[in-house]
Amino acid sequence: MRAVVVGAGFAGSLVAKVLGDNGFRVLVLEAGAEPNEDAVSRFRTALVKSPLKPYRRTAAAPSSDYLINTGPYAYSSPYLRMNGGTGTAWTGITPRMRPDDFHAADVGRGRNWPWGYDVLEPYYRAAEWEIGIAADADEQRQHLPVADGYRYPMHALPRTYLDHAVASVVDGALVDGHELLVVGTPQARNGIPVPGYRLDGQRCAGFASCVPICPENAKYTPHRTQKQWSATVELRTRCVVNRVHADESGRVTKVSYQRYEDDTSGRHTRHSEEADVVVLAAHAIENAKLLLMSRLANSSDQVGRNLMDHPALLTWALMPQAVGPFRGPGSTTGIEAFRGGPDRARRAPFRIEIGNWGWGWAAGSPDSDTAEFVAAGLRGQALREAVGDRVSRQFALQFEIEQEADPENRVTLAADLDPLGNPRPSIHYGLSDYVKDGLLAAKRASDGIFELLGADDHTSYKPDEERYFEHDGEPLRYWGAGHSGGTHVMGTSPRDSVVDQWQRCWDHPNLYAVGCGSMPSLGTSNPSLTMAALALRTAEHLVSRAR
Amino acid sequence: MDAFVELSAELTGFSAEELTSTGLVEQYRALADGASEAEIIQLWYTGVWRGVIPTERAYAEGLAWKAIGVSPPGSAAPGFGSWEQRPRRSAR
Numbered sequence: 001m002r003a004v005v006v007g008a009g010f011a012g013s014l015v016a017k018v019l020g021d022n023g024f025r026v027l028v029l030e031a032g033a034e035p036n037e038d039a040v041s042r043f044r045t046a047l048v049k050s051p052l053k054p055y056r057r058t059a060a061a062p063s064s065d066y067l068i069n070t071g072p073y074a075y076s077s078p079y080l081r082m083n084g085g086t087g088t089a090w091t092g093i094t095p096r097m098r099p100d101d102f103h104a105a106d107v108g109r110g111r112n113w114p115w116g117y118d119v120l121e122p123y124y125r126a127a128e129w130e131i132g133i134a135a136d137a138d139e140q141r142q143h144l145p146v147a148d149g150y151r152y153p154m155h156a157l158p159r160t161y162l163d164h165a166v167a168s169v170v171d172g173a174l175v176d177g178h179e180l181l182v183v184g185t186p187q188a189r190n191g192i193p194v195p196g197y198r199l200d201g202q203r204c205a206g207f208a209s210c211v212p213i214c215p216e217n218a219k220y221t222p223h224r225t226q227k228q229w230s231a232t233v234e235l236r237t238r239c240v241v242n243r244v245h246a247d248e249s250g251r252v253t254k255v256s257y258q259r260y261e262d263d264t265s266g267r268h269t270r271h272s273e274e275a276d277v278v279v280l281a282a283h284a285i286e287n288a289k290l291l292l293m294s295r296l297a298n299s300s301d302q303v304g305r306n307l308m309d310h311p312a313l314l315t316w317a318l319m320p321q322a323v324g325p326f327r328g329p330g331s332t333t334g335i336e337a338f339r340g341g342p343d344r345a346r347r348a349p350f351r352i353e354i355g356n357w358g359w360g361w362a363a364g365s366p367d368s369d370t371a372e373f374v375a376a377g378l379r380g381q382a383l384r385e386a387v388g389d390r391v392s393r394q395f396a397l398q399f400e401i402e403q404e405a406d407p408e409n410r411v412t413l414a415a416d417l418d419p420l421g422n423p424r425p426s427i428h429y430g431l432s433d434y435v436k437d438g439l440l441a442a443k444r445a446s447d448g449i450f451e452l453l454g455a456d457d458h459t460s461y462k463p464d465e466e467r468y469f470e471h472d473g474e475p476l477r478y479w480g481a482g483h484s485g486g487t488h489v490m491g492t493s494p495r496d497s498v499v500d501q502w503q504r505c506w507d508h509p510n511l512y513a514v515g516c517g518s519m520p521s522l523g524t525s526n527p528s529l530t531m532a533a534l535a536l537r538t539a540e541h542l543v544s545r546a547r
Numbered sequence: 548m549d550a551f552v553e554l555s556a557e558l559t560g561f562s563a564e565e566l567t568s569t570g571l572v573e574q575y576r577a578l579a580d581g582a583s584e585a586e587i588i589q590l591w592y593t594g595v596w597r598g599v600i601p602t603e604r605a606y607a608e609g610l611a612w613k614a615i616g617v618s619p620p621g622s623a624a625p626g627f628g629s630w631e632q633r634p635r636r637s638a639r
């Protein structure tokens with residue numbers, strides 16, 4: 001069997017590995033160039049340390065900054081087109097979805113999955129071992145069904161000092177009728193392995209820069225999986241797939257792609273490649289774009305629709321005591337109490353991350369604090385003490401709000417072209433009242449938690465800031481979490497979904513679209529572990545069909 | 548003691564020895580010729596000179612981080628699990 005995988009990112013690297021291990025000849029076509037060697041040094045000298053900053057970019061395969069926003073709200077989640085994809089820059093937080101997340105439509109919000117948690121559970125386990133996840137099964141069982149006797153491949157990472165400080169106050173307390181409990185967050189970051197698991201890379205040493213670079217290679221990236229590819233997997237970088245071709249019966253026959261050498265121009269040559277099966281793994285937005293450009297798989301008119309993210313709310317405060325932020329991973333625990341339950345029918349549920357990198361993301365600390373104190377006239381020892389005292393006590397809460405699948409939130413093809421002459425993705429994005437009610441409830445929960453902690457709340461959202469809005473008279477703001485999904489949605493009928501339960505396009509028996517784009521709901525979990533579980537399930541299906 | 552180091556110490560609250568140990572005095576002296584107080588402080592505290600971080604060292608030696616008692620993200624590895632310990636406050 002000859003398979004072409006489009007995209008050597010998170011999902012594509014996993015699928016290629018399984019296919020290669022099972023006798024397929026696999027060609028992986030990757031739009032981006034090889035990663036640059038100097039990413040760590042670029043990170044250090046970048047003024048704004050945003051996720052894509054350190055990485056190599058090419059004119060021919062632009063990353064998310066070439067999106068065109070046309071809707072009422074800005075879609076601000078980035079993605080990276082470089083070998084390894086966004087999975088190079090990600091944070092590495094890997095919770096599973098919860099059983100009720102698979103049945104969002106049962107409470108009248110968004111869409112249901114074709115099946116429930118139980119079907120995916122064995123693939124969650126497989127994905128956790130494939131990626132290398134540090135977590136404690138008993139701890140996870142406090143809020144999630146995890147199979148009896150199961151062990152994660154690595155023990156849970158040590159909690160931060162901040163986590164202990166928060167847990168010692170809030171565990172068992174009530175906020176808005178929810179009992180709080182600080183729970184360890186599964187992490188794709190090397191810790192102490194259990195017997196039978198071999199570490200790949202170093203143990204997390206606390207560089208505190210996991211987004212976007214881990215100098216220690218302690219965080220999982222798709223490059224790890226690529227190193228394990230069998231000899232039957234061939235990677236071609238700098239190859240932008242721009243069309244998938246199908247014959248009259250709907251069978252896919254080949255893909256066309258544009259190959260470039262130069263990082264700075266759109267100069268390219270044209271090629272094509274025949275295949276028995278084609279797997280699109282180009283990221284949710286690019287998968288949709290490619291299907292739309294190819295005029296395939298869209299008999300349901302759902303391609304590009306149902307675009308989701310986790311609109312994130314950040315709140316930030318000072319603890320009464322020094323907690324030592326900016327040491328170790330960005331978040332090692334969370335509060336899971338607001339993720340389900342009957343409230344879900346009224347307002348979007350959310351997961352709370354306890355943020356260990358001060359006000360870095362929220363307010364640009366410590367540079368912003370320094371500037372503030374200098375402007376206020378502080379100098380010398382007084383300045384040093386003010387910065388030390390302020391920043392040492394900083395922490396943040398990061399709320400990930402579920403966003404339901406809404407066909408009006410969508411990717412289409414813009415009239416504007418990129419340097420290769422391909423349409424730029426146009427994004428029409430909005431937030432429903434359900435999401436806004438969730439953001440507001442998150443803010444209330446934050447108020448309650450800060451009060452319990454005796455924390456000094458410094459959160460403020462100002463009308464001149466990006467992504468500011470008001471809801472029920474309250475100022476709010478949202479941030480993009482990077483969790484694009486829904487754009488080639490999975491379902492039980494070709495009438496209203498793009499792919500079936502195997503991520504196979506209903507309209508084309510040998511065309512698959514993998515990634516978060518297939519997910520009918522994202523729940524409140526960072527989505528990549530679920531995406532990886534789905535990818536492994538699809539790869540297994542492809543292998544069994546070929547036998 | 549030279550005038551630039553003396554002025555820098557007075558503005559930043561870090562001693563001449565602390566400033567010298569960053570290895571940045573010569574580079575910053577050259578850059579900061581004619582700079583305002585606020586610019587000199589920003590350079591020492593954050594490594595930013597007029598919108599640019601000139602070198603990796605400028606970032607890694609930022610005094611704001613030393614005031615907190617931690618290394619800037621991506622510049623040093625304090626070791627597995629170090630984040631669980633009580634923070635050490637800035638050495639004064």
Ligand SMILES: Cc1cc2nc3c(=O)[nH]c(=O)nc-3n(C[C@H](O)[C@H](O)[C@H](O)COP(=O)(O)OP(=O)(O)OC[C@H]3O[C@@H](n4cnc5c(N)ncnc54)[C@H](O)[C@@H]3O)c2cc1C
Pocket residue numbers: 006007008009010011012029030031032051077078079080081082083084085086087088089090091092093094211239240241242281282283284286290481482483484514515516525526527528529531
């Ligand atoms: C800052 C940030 C932090 C994140 N943190 C987390 C987290 O903690 N936990 C979590 O679960 N998720 C996280 N995510 C989300 C996660 O990164 C994505 O869910 C995941 O990378 C998606 O995988 P993918 O394979 O679909 O896409 P990608 O990883 O982006 O890979 C797609 C690949 O396809 C290539 N490609 C694109 N177009 C073409 C084309 N036309 N032809 C050929 N190749 C093409 C791209 O170059 C890329 O290599 C984060 C995202 C961001 C931005």
Ligand code: SF4
Pocket residue numbers: 189203204205206207208209210211213214215216217218219328329330
């Ligand atoms: S804390 Fe540091 S070593 Fe650990 S994963 Fe993040 S960047 Fe890598």
